[in-house]
Amino acid sequence: MLKAYRTEIRPSDEQAVMIHKTIGTCRYVYNLYLQKNKEAYKADSSFLSGYDFSKWLNNEHARREEFAWIKEVPSKAVKQAIMNAETAYKKFFKKLASFPCFKRKSDYGSFYLIGTIHVKRHLIQLPKLGKVRLKEKGYIPSAGVRSATVSREGDRYFVSVLVEEQEACKKKSGPSEGIGIDMGIKMFLYTSDGEHVANVSRSNQLAKLTKSLKHQQRKLARRVKGSANFQKQKVIVQRLHRRIRNIKTDLKRKTVLKIVKKNPQFITIEHLHVKGMMKNRTLSNAFQQIGIGYFTDWLKVKCAECEIELRRVDRFYPSSQICSCCGERKKMLLHVRTYDCEHCGMSLDRDWNASINLKNAKDYTVLV
Numbered sequence: 001m002l003k004a005y006r007t008e009i010r011p012s013d014e015q016a017v018m019i020h021k022t023i024g025t026c027r028y029v030y031n032l033y034l035q036k037n038k039e040a041y042k043a044d045s046s047f048l049s050g051y052d053f054s055k056w057l058n059n060e061h062a063r064r065e066e067f068a069w070i071k072e073v074p075s076k077a078v079k080q081a082i083m084n085a086e087t088a089y090k091k092f093f094k095k096l097a098s099f100p101c102f103k104r105k106s107d108y109g110s111f112y113l114i115g116t117i118h119v120k121r122h123l124i125q126l127p128k129l130g131k132v133r134l135k136e137k138g139y140i141p142s143a144g145v146r147s148a149t150v151s152r153e154g155d156r157y158f159v160s161v162l163v164e165e166q167e168a169c170k171k172k173s174g175p176s177e178g179i180g181i182d183m184g185i186k187m188f189l190y191t192s193d194g195e196h197v198a199n200v201s202r203s204n205q206l207a208k209l210t211k212s213l214k215h216q217q218r219k220l221a222r223r224v225k226g227s228a229n230f231q232k233q234k235v236i237v238q239r240l241h242r243r244i245r246n247i248k249t250d251l252k253r254k255t256v257l258k259i260v261k262k263n264p265q266f267i268t269i270e271h272l273h274v275k276g277m278m279k280n281r282t283l284s285n286a287f288q289q290i291g292i293g294y295f296t297d298w299l300k301v302k303c304a305e306c307e308i309e310l311r312r313v314d315r316f317y318p319s320s321q322i323c324s325c326c327g328e329r330k331k332m333l334l335h336v337r338t339y340d341c342e343h344c345g346m347s348l349d350r351d352w353n354a355s356i357n358l359k360n361a362k363d364y365t366v367l368v
């Protein structure tokens, strides 16, 4: 099974220059292939294959002194850029798509590498670039790396590697019972075994970052578009956006992992009618902050990987109105945070009670 790992790298100045150069060359070659095909198409409706283009590029074009720089970057990256261009152009040639876009110069770009790639805890060794420091140590497995894609996002650099892995999750002990997950606004989620995770937007760190983002965005709006100061400010805003996104994503992934690691027999989630909720303005803001869609998607991925059955109850299942102890049912208004059962005397946090009901639900759809 192939698995992708993406993480930030810290290239040296020299390596950063090489990364920029490679991205630039790949863009040039990609565009040149499209240009050549455009000319061939106009002349006699013929098709120039990636293979023929590659031969011409290496044996004629790049031999000329003014284009010698093409040979200075990793050849695999150039080859892949040609292949990408060919794939895009073929779609047009077969009339499946419109003419592909020429790539424009920007702060973003990437290239693909294959060949000798070694990973150690703190560094990754890549063709032509050499040893590049990894920001997150020990994240990428050291064995089985097949290929790597290096990308640039403004002033930051990332590597995404494909790793051949043996079975991802070994069943250690026998599976425990199922888990129900209630997702809400106050608490991001509550599980039937009593775990709860607070909503990230309530964390101090994130509140500070969001405030700072607003401030920096206002500053950006005052800058003259395209000026050097504008560019500098843009990088600051981009960086803040990314930090906020990363914190949120990280929390969701960690939460999913924590639940999956318990190796439950099944996991039951609610059917959240997200689109309907978005119409309700106070609720919608809270839900966008939480990003329940992303959480559910990631949960699906991990459940599939670990062979855990993922269930989703019916949209109208009244998980918050039932007493998880005796089964009595009563109306629960949104602001009432504790479920107090008049019938059996149970008193439990509203969301916790709901998550137990979800676990016990009998009507559900199996998602994974």
Ligand SMILES: [Zn+2]
Pocket: 323, 324, 325, 326, 327, 328, 341, 342, 343, 344, 345, 346
């Ligand atoms: Zn009761």
